Amino acid sequence: MTDLIVRFLVGGAIVSVFAMLGDVLRPKSFAGLFSAAPSVALATVTLTIHKEGKPYAAQEAASMLLAAVAFIVYAAAASYVLRRYRCGALLTTIVTMPVWIGISLGLWWITQGRL
């Protein structure tokens, strides 16, 4: 339980710091870079190395690579939908979220055991 609380607090703090960096930077396309900052990874990898060791964290990073590829497609899809259709940002980012989930799981399934 303590581990989960520490994860929650560290994760929340790191994500908030990157989000605030995004807030204070202009132009918006530059600030957007911080929406894809490795915030969850920084919080998780540090704690994982401490608890499970470096090889385990490296294995997680291999899967993270696949999910990051999915993130590129997801963010590009959200940008396109916002530009082309009359959907609000919250609805668009939620509706296009299955793109990230689907591509992440698809790539993970294709590369299972090979990374």
Added chain:
Amino acid sequence: MVEFRISALKSTRPSEYLARFLFGGAATVLAGIIAKHYGAALGGLFLAFPAIFPCSATLVESHEKKRKRRIGKDGTRRGRMAASLDAAGAALGAVGLVAFAALLWYLLPRYNAALVIAAATLVWAAVSVALWHLRRKRVFGLRVIQRTGAHARQFSNR
């Protein structure tokens, strides 16, 4: 040119800060729980979970709408366009995230963990910023700028 406006922090409400903290914390806990139950391979996917992206795109849209409404205009389209630019930036940042993950994967078992994490973070920043500059110079952003026209050019400097 990139600007740093500390005053922009005032336009974010405490509830919005709290929402981002909760999202970030929950995503990190979720990654840990999934890794524990289903192994590192599946849990690792959540290390690239878009924890901030939906919140930040929504905030960018609502702040832009408010700014426009203060001067008596609707601002709905402007808000959407600003969120679209934020999302385009996130796509470039995600390319940096690929480089970050690749470096961790390759170097973590071989070198000092703190150094590898610091180097990977720097590489994320370098790749993301370099791509943003290339896009800005329209090396591969030409079609986007053309399609959205003058309206988007107006936003690209905000």
